[in-house]
Amino acid sequence: xxxxxxxxxxxxxxxxxxxxxxxxxEEVIKSKGIADHVKVVRTGCFGLCAxxxxxxxxxxxxxxxxxxxxxxxxxxxxxxxNDRIVEEYVYEETKTPDGIIAFNETNFYKKQNRVALRNCGxxxxxxxxxxxxxxxxxxxxxxxxxxxxxxxxxxxLKSGLRGRGGAGFPTGRKWQLARDLVKxxxxxxxxxxxxxxxxxxxxxRSVLEGDPHAIIEAMSIAGYAIGATxxxxxxxAEYPIAxxxxxxxxxxxxERGMLGKNLFGSGFDFNLDIRLGAGAFVCGEETALMTSxxxxxxxxxxxxxxxxxxxxxxxPTVLNNVETYANIPQIILKGADWFASMGTEKxxxxxxxxxxxxxxxxxxxxxxMGTTLREIVFEIGGGIPNGKKFKAAQTGGPSGGCIPAEHLxxxxxxxxxxxxxxxxxxxxxxxxxxxxxxxxxxxxxxxFTVDESCGKCTPCRIGTKRLYEMLEKIxxxxxxxxxxxxxxxxxxxxxxxxxxxxxxxxxxxxxxxLRYFKDxxxxxxxDKKCPAGVCTKLLSYKIVADKCKGCTKCARNCPVSAxxxxxxxxxxxxxxxxxxxxxxxxxxxFGAIIKE
Amino acid sequence: xxxxxxxxxxxNGTAEQEKALRSMIKxxxxxxxxxxxxxxxxxxxxxxxxxxxxxIISEETGxxxxxxxxxxxxxxxxxxxxxxxxxxxxxxxxxxxxKGSGDIxxxxxxxxxxxxxxxxxxxxFSLDACRCIGACGLAPVMTVNDDVYGKLTKDQLKGILDKxxx
Numbered sequence: 177x178x179x180x181x182x183x184x185x186x187x188x189x190x191x192x193x194x195x196x197x198x199x200x201x202e203e204v205i206k207s208k209g210i211a212d213h214v215k216v217v218r219t220g221c222f223g224l225c226a227x228x229x230x231x232x233x234x235x236x237x238x239x240x241x242x243x244x245x246x247x248x249x250x251x252x253x254x255x256x257x258n259d260r261i262v263e264e265y266v267y268e269e270t271k272t273p274d275g276i277i278a279f280n281e282t283n284f285y286k287k288q289n290r291v292a293l294r295n296c297g298x299x300x301x302x303x304x305x306x307x308x309x310x311x312x313x314x315x316x317x318x319x320x321x322x323x324x325x326x327x328x329x330x331x332x333l334k335s336g337l338r339g340r341g342g343a344g345f346p347t348g349r350k351w352q353l354a355r356d357l358v359k360x361x362x363x364x365x366x367x368x369x370x371x372x373x374x375x376x377x378x379x380x381r382s383v384l385e386g387d388p389h390a391i392i393e394a395m396s397i398a399g400y401a402i403g404a405t406x407x408x409x410x411x412x413a414e415y416p417i418a419x420x421x422x423x424x425x426x427x428x429x430x431e432r433g434m435l436g437k438n439l440f441g442s443g444f445d446f447n448l449d450i451r452l453g454a455g456a457f458v459c460g461e462e463t464a465l466m467t468s469x470x471x472x473x474x475x476x477x478x479x480x481x482x483x484x485x486x487x488x489x490x491x492p493t494v495l496n497n498v499e500t501y502a503n504i505p506q507i508i509l510k511g512a513d514w515f516a517s518m519g520t521e522k523x524x525x526x527x528x529x530x531x532x533x534x535x536x537x538x539x540x541x542x543x544x545m546g547t548t549l550r551e552i553v554f555e556i557g558g559g560i561p562n563g564k565k566f567k568a569a570q571t572g573g574p575s576g577g578c579i580p581a582e583h584l585x586x587x588x589x590x591x592x593x594x595x596x597x598x599x600x601x602x603x604x605x606x607x608x609x610x611x612x613x614x615x616x617x618x619x620x621x622x623x624f625t626v627d628e629s630c631g632k633c634t635p636c637r638i639g640t641k642r643l644y645e646m647l648e649k650i651x652x653x654x655x656x657x658x659x660x661x662x663x664x665x666x667x668x669x670x671x672x673x674x675x676x677x678x679x680x681x682x683x684x685x686x687x688x689x690l691r692y693f694k695d696x697x698x699x700x701x702x703d704k705k706c707p708a709g710v711c712t713k714l715l716s717y718k719i720v721a722d723k724c725k726g727c728t729k730c731a732r733n734c735p736v737s738a739x740x741x742x743x744x745x746x747x748x749x750x751x752x753x754x755x756x757x758x759x760x761x762x763x764x765x766f767g768a769i770i771k772e
Numbered sequence: 773x774x775x776x777x778x779x780x781x782x783x784n785g786t787a788e789q790e791k792a793l794r795s796m797i798k799x800x801x802x803x804x805x806x807x808x809x810x811x812x813x814x815x816x817x818x819x820x821x822x823x824x825x826x827x828i829i830s831e832e833t834g835x836x837x838x839x840x841x842x843x844x845x846x847x848x849x850x851x852x853x854x855x856x857x858x859x860x861x862x863x864x865x866x867x868x869x870x871k872g873s874g875d876i877x878x879x880x881x882x883x884x885x886x887x888x889x890x891x892x893x894x895x896x897f898s899l900d901a902c903r904c905i906g907a908c909g910l911a912p913v914m915t916v917n918d919d920v921y922g923k924l925t926k927d928q929l930k931g932i933l934d935k936x937x938x
Contacts, residue, residue: 187905187906187907188906188907188908188910188922190920191907191910191913191920191922192910192920192922224909225907225909225910226909228909228910372906373903373904374904375864375865375866375867375868375869375904376865376866376867376904376908377904378904378906378907378908381906413849414902414904414905414906415906432787445816447890448864449794451805451808451809452808452809452812453811453849454808454811454847454848455847455848455849455902456846456848457903468808469805469808470804470805471804471805471806471807471808471809471843471844472839472842472843473842474846474847489804489805530908532865532867532870532908532911533866533867533870533871533911534870534871538867538909538911539909570866573866604866604867606866606867606870606872610868617870620869621866624903629845640902645876670936730920735882757878758875760924762927
């Protein structure tokens with residue numbers, strides 16, 4: 177086999193037809209008679225979703241972006257047969273004066289350090305042999321042959337690994353508690369939280385799609401460490417590709433005796449099942465997730481008792497997030513010191529971020545803890561499109577906050593993010609530019625929490641609703657300065673009195689925007705203006721008489737007939753009729769309509 | 773995301789569907805926490821979860837009806853009303869929202885003449901908002917059944933819906 181062609185089969189690229197490109201590629205390769213020399217591999221996510229569908233040709237590491245079926249013939253003919261890279265289709269950043277460079281030398285890739293994502297975009301996730309070839313299932317064999325359960329926990333403790341799902345609780349300590357708290361438990365459970373509910377975060381999905389065996393291996397290691405023989409992966413039903421690949425991986429592992437009874441002849445049993453979530457954000461909270469696996473309404477339970485004592489079906493349970501597990505096999509193989517050598521003093525290792533919003537290179541990146549936001553947004557992410565200015569980066573989803581430009585140089589880790597009013601969360605990082613209104617963003621998140629509050633406790637159920645109403649009042653231009661004080665008080669009330677993490681963190685988007693963007697709130701209240709031009713009730717559309725040619729297109733497209741004027745004369749918008757839909761502005765060919 | 777549809781649609785499940793439902797429930801016998809997977813598979817069989825289906829589930833599993841109903845109304849994925857032949861769903865997750873999916877959603881309401889959670893009178897299209905399908909790199913995104921459309925602009929919408937003319 178001389179060449180390997182990798183095609184991204186992650187959700188992003190699949191959505192833009194990458195699997196059809198792969199089929200076509202195989203067909204053309206076969207028809208040209210070079211099938212013995214070229215292997216086509218459908219992999220998980222490469223990370224640079226903005227440029228999908230993506231294809232990489234080895235051994236050169238040539239990165240073809242924005243692939244289409246129409247490019248296939250030419251690439252096969254030129255590159256795969258005649259060894260000539262098809263320059264017009266390669267990723268712009270790989271073109272240098274010295275020729276085409278490999279993808280891993282570009283800005284997007286060279287600062288990354290892939291640990292959790294190491295196999296994503298490298299192996300075929302539906303082929304267990306691909307995983308085994310990359311040292312797969314070696315860690316579990318090492319654990320079963322050479323280590324006691326306590327040895328395993330000690331390594332994880334020493335590595336400094338903290339939970340990647342948001343709160344950052346030390347993983348080793350969680351395992352230790354689940355091992356020690358109840359000595360005579362007849363059953364214990366290991367669960368994996370793949371209910372990635374933070375909108376804008378998709379790292380867990382990508383790991384499951386790109387490297388599902390790593391999760392199976394890690395969960396069996398956790399099972400051995402705490403003494404559990406049954407595991408559950410709770411995964412969102414909205415991720416059909418991830419669910420499918422995980423199921424394929426589980427079946428393959430069972431067939432090879434790497435899952436089920438008597439693993440590798442050690443006498444240790446470990447079984448794993450998938451449970452599908454059904455679209456409830458609160459089920460990302462650990463006790464709610466377990467209640468949901470039990471087949472009930474996914475409402476959280478008061479803690480204590482903690483899951484390590486009474487978790488799933490009232491038995492001691494360890495629950496970790498997908499990305500946390502993805503680190504485990506390598507910590508076992510390469511050692512705690514290796515892992516602890518990356519990152520900052522209190523946050524070890526790497527973190528995967530999902531870059532989204534107003535940024536060039538939307539996609540997945542994995543960087544050492546301690547990298548600054550500036551490096552992530554401007555070097556790896558390629559900056560803000562259309563020459564716009566950076567306004568804020570939102571991390572931590574509905575539980576997090578907005579980080580303003582003044583904190584771009586803060587090294588990102590769990591503790592620093594909390595200090596500047598946000599949190600790590602699962603790693604969604606949404607960039608906002610000057611066209612985004614921060615009051616509107618706060619309202620957006622509150623609408624989300626109101627919708628997703630399970631209703632069990634009053635501070636969250638009613639408090640978030642009241643908070644949302646106050647924001648609605650402000651964005652309608654009816655807010656008062658007094659409302660700002662009331663809002664802040666209510667935020668702390670909700671934080672301090674809610675039952676679970678959803679309520680306790682729900683006010684964070686409001687608090688952080690109040691802290692850094694108070695001037696925008698004041699502009700909405702005092703000047704009745706939305707500086708970013710987003711809040712429709714505070715906008716008015718106007719026709720600039722000098723630019724209007726009187727073509728009547730706006731008047732014809734206005735759904736409420738608010739625009740009048742004679743042909744070839746400047747038109748006028750009747751503000752009392754206008755519903756601010758913007759149809760006139762998007763239809764004007766002369767840029768004569770402005771909103772202010 | 774709550775369903776706002778109030779129209780009562782007559783239940784017209786077939787004997788085959790009921791047979792499939794009952795035998796599927798039997799497969800889960802004795803399994804702890806089976807109600808969720810049962811509801812999910814029942815929705816696959818019928819397309820939605822009318823009260824009639826929920827009461828068969830209650831009868832077969834012995835789980836009280838109020839528990840079944842409590843679970844089916846808790847999760848956004850379960851629908852008590854039928855969906856359109858083509859289910860249009862707009863992502864209102866953060867990455868899509870900051871890139872203007874709210875405008876896309878409003879435009880679809882205009883084009884289809886229905887609100888969130890509703891179905892057009894010919895039963896062809898239903899419209900929902902969803903929270904992140906994980907294709908954030910393609911924001912803003914919508915799906916029609918299993919087809920994903922990314923990097924959307926408002927003027928593409930009519931053309932996309934026209935593809936589902938039959």
